[in-house]
Amino acid sequence: MSDFWRLYVQSPLSIEADVADCLERETKPLSVATGEIAESPNPTGSMADLGHIECLYDHPVAAHEMALLLAGLGFPSNLEVKVEVLRDRDWVTESLRTLPIVTSKRFVIHGAHLRNELPKGFYPLQVEAGLAFGTGHHDTTLGCLLALEKVHQSGFRPKHILDVGTGTGILAMAAARLFSGRVIASDIDHLSVRFARQTLDLNGYQRIRLHHAAGTQHRTIQSSAPFDLITANILANPLIAMAKDIVHVMTPSGQLILAGLLHWQFRRVLAAYQSVGLRLLTRQKQGDWSILTLEKP
Incomplete structure (x- = not known):
């Protein structure tokens, strides 16, 4: 196992996609995801629509370096930038062991712990907890x-x-x-x-x-x-x-x-x-x- 680093950037929703695109292009993360934050007060006291970007890396990244990178690319210098270290443990497996059954129209995906609780009429696919995606x-x-x-x-x-x-x-x-x-x-x-x-x-x-x-x-x-x-x-x-x-x-x-x-x-x-x-x-x-x-x- 090895450590992972999760980068979190909060930005105005209007530039969220541009920030995410630049981070993916410039820093080559393992994955990138975006989301919306409920309206929050901005420094003037009014409400602002905010978004967030999360990137996952298998090598160390520093919040201040990422903030400088974004500022150098023309984004506001006051974006909230944080980095969290996900310590060396099989946290994927630990979380997947509790995952529920998932169904599409024809398939049911399950772990061994749920093999006796499968709905009828679906093709079963058993996938155990592990590090691979999917x-x-x-x-x-x-x-x-x-x-x-x-x-x-x-x-x-x-x-x-x-x-x-x-x-x-x-x-x-x-x-x-x-x-x-x-x-x-x-x-x-x-x-x-x-x-x-x-x-x-x-x-x-x-x-x-x-x-x-x-x-x-x-x-x-x-x-x-x-x-x-x-x-x-x-x-x-x-x-x-x-x-x-x-x-x-x-x-x-x-x-x-x-x-x-x-x-x-x-x-x-x-x-x-x-x-x-x-x-x-x-x-x-x-x-x-x-x-x-x-x-x-």
Whole structure:
């Protein structure tokens, strides 16, 4: 295990998206999230709409350095900036052990402690507490499940499926359950790949091929292309960077589900994929996040 550093910035709601965008671009956090704060009094005593940005890092960051960075980028010098150290312990596992059942329209995601309390009529996916992303309790994972279900409901039947940034393997398992096609899953993180393999085996999805890979850059993925359905639940900037690579391994009429982008990042991500020829089929909102389904003509 290792420590993490959480950066908290409070800003006027009117510039929240710009602050978050700059922090993501300039400091490369593991994750970034935004939210609104109820109207609060400003220094003049009147009420102001405030937002907050939280970034997570796996290396030390200092509040004063972040404040100087933001000021140097033209933001107000009086923004509230704090850093909290999340000490060396498996706090993710500790919190996940108490997570409740999560359901989409077709799937129920649960831990072992809830296996005897599952609702009827759902496909079960058991995911145990661990460090990999994708427990189904995050809006992006749930949103992707719902998007996969909509693809199935539309009558589209992919024969060759790729899940990029698989995390715990939830989306790969869901795709394998909904469709009869072959499924390949990949992740850039060794720990995620190991955890995903355990999760796939636990749920009986040994037929899913799993690889440690950066995006689509793996010989097995390249030799197995093209794919007629790809899911990628990552973050906005990596999604933008991978646009050409992802489209390159898609079939004509293939579909792509993208997630990991906040609402304010939607247009930038969409523009990157439209620039390489894809068209938007649907945009789904799940909490603070947008999930896009696109098609290659």
